[in-house]
Amino acid sequence: MLSASKSRTMSWVLMALVFVAALGYGATADRGPRSDQERAAALSSSIACPQCTGQPVSESNAPIAETIRTQIKQQVDAGLTDQQIVQVYVDRYGEWVDLNPSRSGLTGVVWIAPFLVIGVAIGALALAFSRWRGPAETQRATAADAALVQSAQEDRPGEPS
């Protein structure tokens, strides 16, 4: 049988493997070909309505939002890639219409920030757990302690030493 600490390590390794496998599956599972309709809907949710306050064109009834939704459908049918379609609107209205934060510069950090936070959290938890378990406390009696016990035993006659 494995020792206690070895089996503990094993369970951590196993848990990490399951975690990575689940993450990998979840991230890649639904990468099948998307229909034109799904693509148009996804793009409409990622382009801001230029006239509204933060709403994507999929959620706004403003005429310009309707116009953009129509054009997105036409562009998807015409075969433009997602990136090309988003670029059309960024060129005409500015970077801010792209609701997905840009991947470069300071805002790019938001893409990895969740992972950084998880990493720091795991590290901090590991540190806290190690503190609670504490190093094995082997108290060793000093010579003064032995003398104290000896004198106490001598003071009580009739007790087995």
Place this chain on the structure above:
Amino acid sequence: MTEPAPDSGRKAMSSLQVVAAAVAVVVVAFIVLLATRDVQVNQPSLALVGQNVPQFSGTSYDGKTFDMNSVLLANRELTQADQTWTVINFFASWCGPCRLEHGDLTRLDTEGAACPTRLVGVTITDSAENVEAFFEDLGGEWPVLVGDTSGTVIDFSVLAPPETIVVAPSGLVVAKFIGAVTYERLVEVISC
């Protein structure tokens, strides 16, 4: 007395506090940096001014066709005095300020400006019937493109009607007006 246990407990706690403090500092710095960045949101884009007018064409509510490129090509054949300026008015029959500025546009169409000027309207989510009714009601004789104008609307970075673009005979965009225009403001930018 027993020896006190090694001081690892207290050391580990302070390193935990250090980690927490570091994370807090980073998060606060991040928030401050992001909050103070200059983000242009919901501002009309005037990037078109100073550039060449985007090519567009369409059919007017009365059946006539209009093609921007043809106007520019024709201008090249004409003397400078005869070349026409083009005023493109993005418009909709349901838009209030469009009604307000209609008188000024009609005045531009009839009285003209310092140079020959032609007016063309482009609708945003509107129908030929509504436009016809609007023009019957308020007057005006210039072509107004109806139908699928979405490409044109996006190409001109229009947010909402009314927006008016003044194009020089060469095709250079000299002005973009957001909101209702007046006759005075239009003739001010038309010079030959």
